[in-house]
Amino acid sequence: MARDTVSFTLNGALVAVQNPDPTLTLLNWLRTNRALTGTKEGCTEGDCGACTIVIGDPDRTPHWQALNACIAFLPTLDGKSVITVEGLAKDGQLHPVQQALIEHHGSQCGFCTPGFVMSLYAHYRNHGAVDDDTLNDILAGNLCRCTGYAPIIRAAKAMFEYPKPEEITLATAQKSEMLNLTMTDPLSGTEKHYFAPQSLDELATLYGQYPQAVILAGSTDVGLWVTKQRKVLEVLIDIGRVEGFARVEKTRDGLIIGAGASYTHAHAALAQMYPALGELIRRIGSTQIRNAGTIGGNIANGSPIGDMPPPFIALGAELILRIGDKTRRIALEDFFVAYGKQDRAPGEFVEAVFVPDPAPGQRFMVAKISKRFDQDISALCGAFAMQLDGTKVTSIRIAYGGMAGIPARATEAETALLDKDWSEVHIRTAMTALGDDFTPMSDMRASAHYRLQAAQNLLWKFWLDDKAPYLAREVRHG
Numbered sequence: 001m002a003r004d005t006v007s008f009t010l011n012g013a014l015v016a017v018q019n020p021d022p023t024l025t026l027l028n029w030l031r032t033n034r035a036l037t038g039t040k041e042g043c044t045e046g047d048c049g050a051c052t053i054v055i056g057d058p059d060r061t062p063h064w065q066a067l068n069a070c071i072a073f074l075p076t077l078d079g080k081s082v083i084t085v086e087g088l089a090k091d092g093q094l095h096p097v098q099q100a101l102i103e104h105h106g107s108q109c110g111f112c113t114p115g116f117v118m119s120l121y122a123h124y125r126n127h128g129a130v131d132d133d134t135l136n137d138i139l140a141g142n143l144c145r146c147t148g149y150a151p152i153i154r155a156a157k158a159m160f161e162y163p164k165p166e167e168i169t170l171a172t173a174q175k176s177e178m179l180n181l182t183m184t185d186p187l188s189g190t191e192k193h194y195f196a197p198q199s200l201d202e203l204a205t206l207y208g209q210y211p212q213a214v215i216l217a218g219s220t221d222v223g224l225w226v227t228k229q230r231k232v233l234e235v236l237i238d239i240g241r242v243e244g245f246a247r248v249e250k251t252r253d254g255l256i257i258g259a260g261a262s263y264t265h266a267h268a269a270l271a272q273m274y275p276a277l278g279e280l281i282r283r284i285g286s287t288q289i290r291n292a293g294t295i296g297g298n299i300a301n302g303s304p305i306g307d308m309p310p311p312f313i314a315l316g317a318e319l320i321l322r323i324g325d326k327t328r329r330i331a332l333e334d335f336f337v338a339y340g341k342q343d344r345a346p347g348e349f350v351e352a353v354f355v356p357d358p359a360p361g362q363r364f365m366v367a368k369i370s371k372r373f374d375q376d377i378s379a380l381c382g383a384f385a386m387q388l389d390g391t392k393v394t395s396i397r398i399a400y401g402g403m404a405g406i407p408a409r410a411t412e413a414e415t416a417l418l419d420k421d422w423s424e425v426h427i428r429t430a431m432t433a434l435g436d437d438f439t440p441m442s443d444m445r446a447s448a449h450y451r452l453q454a455a456q457n458l459l460w461k462f463w464l465d466d467k468a469p470y471l472a473r474e475v476r477h478g
């Protein structure tokens with residue numbers, strides 16, 4: 001059985017949309033079909049936060065999450081509570097978040113304000129902390145060009161001081177029957193299909209039937225193919241409803257992260273195992289992007305500047321791939337073959353990634369270099385994992401993103417260090433060897449010269465961190 005009606009609650013009222021265009025964004029639907037124009041359109045690429053709405057989903061932790069409506073396709077909201085800025089005030093009484101913003105002068109032209117309200121509203125519903133670091137993280141995906149952030153932060157700190165209002169409740173997620181939509185695109189005449197399978201077996205069968213399909217995870221890449229590149233996607237398979245696909249599971253020797261797990265969902269477990277990874281994830285996109293984007297999507301998209309592959313490769317992570325009823329497990333570095341090419345057969349998908357536990361005495365560092373601390377893609381990312389026996393290097397894995405067409409290990413630099421004394425002279429040799437490992441390119445993010453020098457400096461920093469941590473602590477990444 002399959003359904004062709006997408007249903008969810010919108011500001012507490014049940015909505016059913018029959019057979020919508022699978023790539024209609026929630027933002028366009030809200031503004032055009034519902035005249036809910038409080039949700040603004042700024043960039044249409046997940047950057048500015050003007051379109052922020054909140055979803056409530058009992059299957060997610062936390063239950064209330066801010067999302068960018070501009071890159072969320074309507075069918076992906078099936079079974080969730082969707083709350084827009086129009087849903088907050090009741091009987092003329094503003095929500096505490098709104099009241100606090102007014103009383104602390106947190107708005108001027110107002111264009112960004114609904115987005116800020118909704119990011120803060122999700123935080124309010126989750127009873128979040130109001131220290132500066134937390135609030136900076138919560139609001140990093142919302143841009144304001146005129147008020148300035150200080151009054152907004154003051155409002156955020158005060159929002160819990162107001163009387164508690166009556167709130168919209170969580171919807172119960174639809175679990176029954178696969179969602180199956182078909183429509184003809186009015187402009188191109190192309191027939192579009194959208195499937196949202198419920199189980200891994202259903203997903204494997206469908207992808208076997210439609211190997212040309214685009215798998216849709218968090219839509220933080222795919223959404224932009226539609227909104228920015230104007231691509232018409234003929235077949236979409238949404239993995240967001242596949243039972244158990246978002247699992248984050250501790251095993252005897254590591255962590256299994258299902259391909260459907262968002263950064264937000266996997267963050268705590270990864271940060272506990274590797275605190276440096278926790279810090280890296282804080283720097284991926286924004287709260288809205290981390291709520292939607294998946295670690296599986298970050299690997300499967302094959303980007304040379306995705307942030308998770310370098311540290312995972314350095315840590316010896318493995319990828320679990322599935323085609324039909326067969327799974328295989330490969331070293332993550334072997335997945336990336338060449339720019340735009342991965343070791344993945346038609347109909348084969350990423351099921352999970354395995355991240356091993358830290359080895360005894362292992363030193364690990366990952367550093368992202370980008371122009372801004374928040375909401376920016378890496379110019380390069382370097383990751384280093386090493387073990388020593390006394391002063392001898394017994395194991396070393398170094399991986400970089402942004403230095404080649406794929407995320408890759410620095411094997412020449414590793415050779416310069418393996419079985420050698422962990423000393424400045426060998427580090428210097430390894431830094432030089434990075435020039436044999438990589439011929440980086442120049443682009444808008446960084447020149448080839450900058451990339452190579454920054455890669456060398458990160459290796460130097462890894463050594464400094466280890467040898468003289470009091471010096472390295474002064475250096476803020478980014």
Ligand SMILES: Cc1cc2nc3c(=O)[nH]c(=O)nc-3n(C[C@H](O)[C@H](O)[C@H](O)COP(=O)(O)OP(=O)(O)OC[C@H]3O[C@@H](n4cnc5c(N)ncnc54)[C@H](O)[C@@H]3O)c2cc1C
Nearest residue numbers: 215217218219220221222284285294297298300306307350
């Ligand atoms: C504003 C903004 C900021 C960003 N910041 C960062 C950043 O700081 N660092 C960073 O690394 N990235 C960043 N990104 C890129 C993006 O968010 C990440 O790469 C994200 O992890 C992609 O995951 P997704 O679930 O959204 O993938 P989707 O967009 O749903 O899919 C991405 C690709 O992977 C494929 N895919 C997804 N899941 C699977 C699977 N299980 N099996 C096979 N194929 C699959 C899809 O078909 C598609 O080709 C940013 C993006 C935006 C819009």
Ligand code: FES
Nearest residue numbers: 042043044049070
């Ligand atoms: S419109 Fe800018 S993030 Fe959505």
Ligand code: FES
Nearest residue numbers: 108109110144145
């Ligand atoms: S109030 Fe004008 S952009 Fe923020």
